[in-house]
Amino acid sequence: MVRPPCCDEVGIKKGPWTPEEDAVLISYIQEHGPRNWRSVPIHTGLMRCSKSCRLRWTNYLRPGIKRGNFTPHEEKMIIHLQTLLGNRWAAIASYLPQRTDNDIKNYWNTHLKKKIMKYRTTIDSYMTPSDTTTIHQAVPSFLHASSTYASSTENISRLLKDWMTPVADSNGANGTSAGACTGTILKQEAQENMTVGNNYDHSACNVALSPQEQLDSLLSFEDWDNSSADAAFDESNQSIESNEGSLSLFETWLLDETAEKMQGRLIEDWQQQY
């Protein structure tokens, strides 16, 4: 393994990017496209290593990135996918095309993980040990969320006038593998989880369904659609706001028979499909 030489060079700047640096980077990528990162600092004069330039572009400057304000539906998806895939943030992010893996990872670490821990603790206090085991093994589906995540940083991709590409096409257009293979990744992840194995094959990206379609099928969200879920969220919000100490609707849902059926259905669908 050879590290990019520029990372060790004296004079390489670290820390937060300035708007001026962003503008330079954006301008260069507009002209040359998001590739050959090694040449970026050389040709732009940026005192950043190639890796830093790539990360800055990928996570913040790239067009079509949505930042902050995770919706309840997005939270649901993240939680489901994290349960299915583990900490495979890139794979998870590929199902939320407007979100970056870094953003999702941060959101998970700072919000969702704590939230789940809190709910589990609460559930534990209400349930017998055998009950909680069952619940903990189930997919910890949708959580009430009044997201406090708010970024003060504006998406500088607004600077990219007339260069926006449809989100759905951006992965392929940019030639990155992250989004292109997601269907296969999830499919194989599922297989790996069911059997034994490890490495997935990026070359086998040839699935009929779009990643979103596969996910919808996988999670059977049509039976638990956005409207009902959102309504539940609203109720949950009210419940929590009005009675902080009481059992939230989320917890109720977790313990509910209907939810139990849905969890079973989810697993069955998953097994059937893969």
Next chain:
DNA sequence: AATACCGACAACCGCAATCCT
């Protein structure tokens, strides 16, 4: 008002995978 503490998020680091010559 000053300081300590904490949470959120941006950025970095190291490794692995993939690409290219």
Next chain:
DNA sequence: GAGGATTGCGGTTGTCGGTAT
């Protein structure tokens, strides 16, 4: 096929702003 270069990924750390003391 080998080896170097490039890119992707996940874990971790650093920084900054808000809040508590």
